[in-house]
Amino acid sequence: MTTVLETRVLRKAFGGITATNDVSFTLPAGARHALIGPNGAGKTTFVNLLSGVLLPTSGSIFLNGEDVTEWSVRKRSRAGLARTFQINQLFADLTPLQTIMIAINERENAARSWFRSFGARKDLVGEAVELIESLNLADVIHNRVGSLAYGKQRLLEIAIALAAKPSVLLLDEPAAGVPESERDQILNVVAALPASVSLVLIEHDMDLVFRFAKTISVLVNGALFVEGSAEEIARDPRVRQVYLGEEVINHG
């Protein structure tokens, strides 16, 4: 199987704290991979390194075989790496349709135009509408994003990432903070993602992880603790200890 995303001894230090500690990680094409770990294990830092929001202290990152370590967020995105954010990063004053159109225009290099009307290209609008419908956002397509329910905003967060037609998608806690009633919608959307997209799911919620992930990496204190198939990880006593240990600390 081909590798789409790879890190080699990736390290990120903030002052004296090593948030990512020599992580070597490979993601095969079509993967359904979960990245788990207790609070403060460095999951989000790792995603920020992969997507280029942060630059690593040392080590390198490869996307589809190319060294992208020094690339900007934008360049990685155009090379097929999309992500969602743990905290919504949306355009509050626009509508979902406008938001998705902006993303599609960017992908199609149609956003440089100064004189075309926004929304004049029916083919692209059709694609945007289709994407929005497939993510259960059709009923709010013309509403102001800032006024949407939180669950809808989380869906839009995924929709924007998908609009770039990525080959690798990093989902940073897609269901975090979503009320129970709206949770299923997001789970279904994640489950229905096409196989052409290789998926990395960063999650805290074990139910979600074991529902979708075929393979799992456990991150502890910034370092890769253990990797394996979902079954192996579920049975691994060390993983249990890590989580139980955390529980004890939490309650203590």
Next chain:
Amino acid sequence: MSVASATDMSAAAAGPASLRLMSAARWRWYEFLFWGIAVACGLSTLAPALGFTVPVIPTKLMLMSEILILGLLALSIDLTLGYAGLVTLGQGAFFGIGAYTAGLMAKYGAGVAPLSDPLLGLLGAGLAAGVVGFATSFLVLRGSDLTRLMVTLGVALIVEELVNKLKDITGGTDGLQGVMSSSVLGIWDFDLYGYTAFWYALGITFLCFWFCRRLVNSPFGYSLRAIKGNALRARAIGMPVNARLIQVYTLSAFIAGVAGGLLAQTTQFASPDMVAFHRSADSLLMVIFGGAGHLYGGLIGAAIFRVMQDFLSNITPQYWLFWVGIVLILLVLFVRNGVIGLMMAASQKYIAKVPPKSGALK
């Protein structure tokens, strides 16, 4: 549901959705009204010749030209502030550069016919300001709003110092005398009453406005809104954020330069006052008065600001700053989006009471 039928359905939905997206760019009745009023103001000056008497307006022709020009300057700020979210406290620098460029071209080009052509002068003014805008645009890409405010202010202060110190070229504090543009399009001379000046300013302002209107309703314009909304997300969808900001900042400088050139040509004068700090501050205030992010805000703001200045200065000369300050404080504390924001809130209340016939449009 099969994939094919889903695609068909969205294809069918694409039409209305596309129209819905483009409807933001449609000309509305109040826009015709706005420009109609501007034209009517100009036409009213002909009234005395036809035997009517229209109070106030005819004597205020120069004031109206100035309002248009300040409106154009404010429009250039609205482009960066209202759409791209870039704050600037130094737009006066580009205005002044435009004014001096057009002024110098008219002054020294008097013998050399094409140089003193007013339209060419405006182009020169815009280009000169645009070049400086491009060069300084790299300074506003980094840092917080506060850094941007300080950098743009710093650039404006440097330009102001330059204008004051380069006496040989700019005439120093005395200003640039003897700015005489040739006739507009070779037909209309600039007259003493300011008829030509008014129509010329109106024409240029409208042209620039029309251009900006196309721009903000283009994919480019929406990418600016995205940057303003969330630059991190804009980058994550692959948007070249810095390049877009450089483009819009340069364009905004160009338009501010054109506005400056217009003022120099119509008043036949360029002075350090045109690059002073208060230009930058005033023009920013006009956008805030009117409401940012609607293009009309700057024009409306300029009209209110200038009329208020004219009115209050007659009652209490030099203390009108006091009232500007009071209005500014009240605006920041209590009103969002200036006059346009107030009008939109009022119209929404009205719509809430009377349901419109076509419920689809906002």
Next chain:
Amino acid sequence: MLTILFDGVAYGMLLFVLSVGLCVTLGLMNFINLAHGAFAMAGGYLTVVMMNWYGISFYWCLPAAFIVSAVLGVFLERTLYSRLYDKTHLDQVLFSIGLIFVATAAVDYVMGASQQIINLPAHLNGRFEFLGASIGVYRLFVIVICGLLTVALQFVIGRTRFGSRLRASVDDGRVARGLGIDVTFIFALTFAFGSGLAGLGGALGASILSMDPTFPLKYMIYFLIVIAVGGTTTITGPFFASILLGVADVAGKYFVPSIGGFIIYSIMVLVLIFKPEGLFARSTKR
């Protein structure tokens, strides 16, 4: 040569006292109060009124200027400024420009547009020679007062319980709140104190800086430069920035008067470009 250095240091010390309150409040609340100079103007004009109208001694004017400006500061902070902490920098800037306009027009209305002149006590006038430098007695007085204030400030911030709470709040307001520190109270107090210092600076500077209604606008740029160069996380940063600016400004005006303000504006822009992190290290990280 030494004279210029001396005058520059005196001027820089004065700038520090004028601007330190702004630096701390900016670091504390991420709030940019461009109208800071208005408090200095209040102190300066209070001195003018007390001395020229009522003939009160200059030495009484200094504490009075501090107290009145501080009270004015805390009043405005509680009534107006506190509503703006969660607004954008642009709103804050517009608001404080509005305040500057009101203050400028009000002072103009009451006191007139011309520059105010005060007559210092005779024993503070005059110069003497020292190591080949011509030292102005008043400038020495300014340096001593400002130096004492700086040492006192450093002590308060570095050694006292209030100081440690203040530093914690500047470092991370949220964490400080979580630790039970009353950041709002600390801020109000700091704002008052900073305004008071500005007022005192205005009183001290009434005879050196030109005291007229445009004062807040004229010195706004100086304050901004101090912030730009010195940063907002310590008070030693603004201190050295002020001294540097004072010396550069005095020397610039002396040696190359034709260039005028050009030097300091360029310094500001250059620092902002090449060392923006020296500026707002915390807000540039998005």
